[in-house]
Amino acid sequence: MSRYVLVGGGVATAATATGLRAAGFAGEIVLVSGEPHLPYERPPLSKEYLAGTFGRGDFQANPDGWAADNDIELVLGTRAQALDPGLRRLSLSDGSTLTYDALVLGTGVRARTLPGFEGDRVHVVRTIADSERLAERLVPGRHLAILGAGFIGCEVAAVAAAKGVRVTVFEPEALPLARVVGPEVGHAMLDVHGEQGVVIRTGELVTGMSETPSGVELRTRDGEVVECDDVLVGVGSVPNTELAVEAGLDVDGGILADEHGRTSAPDVYAVGDVASRLHHGRHVRVEHHDTAVRHGAALARTLLGESEPWTGEHYFWSHQYEHNVQSLGRLGGQTVLRGSLEERSFTVFSLADGRITGMVALNRPRDLLQTRKVLAVPHEVTAAQLADEDFALKGLLPQRPRRSEVRA
Structure with missing residues (x-):
């Protein structure tokens, strides 16, 4: 029976494990984490949990019975200390070892x-x-x-x-x-x-x-x-690449991986914040909750033989007081303001060659929802159109034929 070992207690490895079981993987899944908790989401640590409006159960990646219900072996409060890719062996801080058929490194980052x-x-x-x-x-x-x-x-x-x-x-x-x-x-x-x-x-x-x-x-x-x-x-973070470096994997500001999450070692994959993955032709390491979840779900499909990588746009958000900051895609290049700076309700679009490449918004969730759809399809738009609030972003989407046209 195949054994897949996942290292890390965040949402990326949790999404990988969940995706494997949802797709029918019947082998062993072992999740190793240096923390004593079930995999959890980190954004609330500086917001709701710190404020006291969330309890621990409010930001677990999965319900309490998730591991048992999905036959996932948890090895918590135990660190992965050494990796031998040649022997397919992982050594743990409690002195035990695990052999694997596939290893997923979701070791994350630590505060600088x-x-x-x-x-x-x-x-x-x-x-x-x-x-x-x-x-x-x-x-x-x-x-x-x-x-x-x-x-x-x-x-x-x-x-x-x-x-x-x-x-x-x-x-x-x-x-x-x-x-x-x-x-x-x-x-x-x-x-x-x-x-x-x-x-x-x-x-x-x-x-x-x-x-x-x-x-x-x-x-x-x-x-x-x-x-x-x-x-x-609060001066940033440091990727936890030590395990990969000592094992001889290619590392450059993160564990280097292709668009599928494959590292330089056979059957070793990288996922989440620690992974520097090929994305739109260049290696990118992104520390966003949404990306980590999507990486994990896509990696589960890769492990089961699918060849389609995740190519979506990176998304992140921040809540401060009653204000909501959201960002999507790649920022930079020509910028176009839509909305009101004075009213603190605006979107700044990034535009290149007549196409939206990214956006950042303050208190404009509708713009984000529509832009996410637009980024997924071919489109052409001018700066003047984007700046005009009377111009509907959904107008950039392919139009469905009317019923009368379909009948004809």
Whole structure:
């Protein structure tokens, strides 16, 4: 009987396992995770779970009985320590080994840390334990300093401010979120956070810290000392490629894989945040929940012999206060604004050769739903059309023939 071993406790490996069983795979499935929990979704860790509006069961990737119902063996709280592709053998932290017919590496990423920033008052958000530890410190009147105004930093800032915590964010760039969603959304969210009492100090870099009897002192690049109670380091992530590197797999900013998820080692696949997969002709590593799920589902089909890769567009979102940021596809090139910056309801389209390549929207879910359909079909559009709100995006979709035309 074939044995498929999946390494990682996120939504990518969970989707792979679910897809295998749904398609009728009757062999063994073993899922190994260094965390003690069932596979879970990570976006709520900096939002709903941190805020206390979600319990653990609200963001599990699958219900409690999922593993038993699907005959999936769980090896939790145990890390994969070594891989021998030649022997098809995986060594675990408890001293045991697993042989496999196919191995799926969904080892994910870890929060990036900064040298010298450590101690009980320094936090990151990547795991359930991280989120729970930070939540205990979000007490009204305390001062939280956040290093980095990316999605994690801004989402935590929103939750902390709502809890009555004083929040100061240090961001070396000119705007929050600008590197991932562009200046229009960056300007809007800078104002939104300011209205909620969050101070975002753009163009500023924190270079050091020291603990005091009552808290933390941060030192900026300009020599200023800022006192706070806790520090969140939100400066990105590091892909967990060590297992692959030591096993001799090709790695370049992630585990290199083709459009099907195949790595340089026979019958070893990469999925989710750690995978740098061929997508539209180039290797891309994407840390988005939606992409991880779609990677996993597509990989299940690959493992069962299907040859059609996933070629859809990458999608991500962020909720901050009552505002919703959504992005789809590839951003860059010519940009076209649709909607109102003043009303904080707009979409910025990316356009190339008369075709939409991507979009980012603030509080415009309808635009995203229609653009997702448009990106999947050949189309041609001008910047003037996109900017005109009277121009219906659904008009770019192939038109169905009328009933009278069909009868004729």
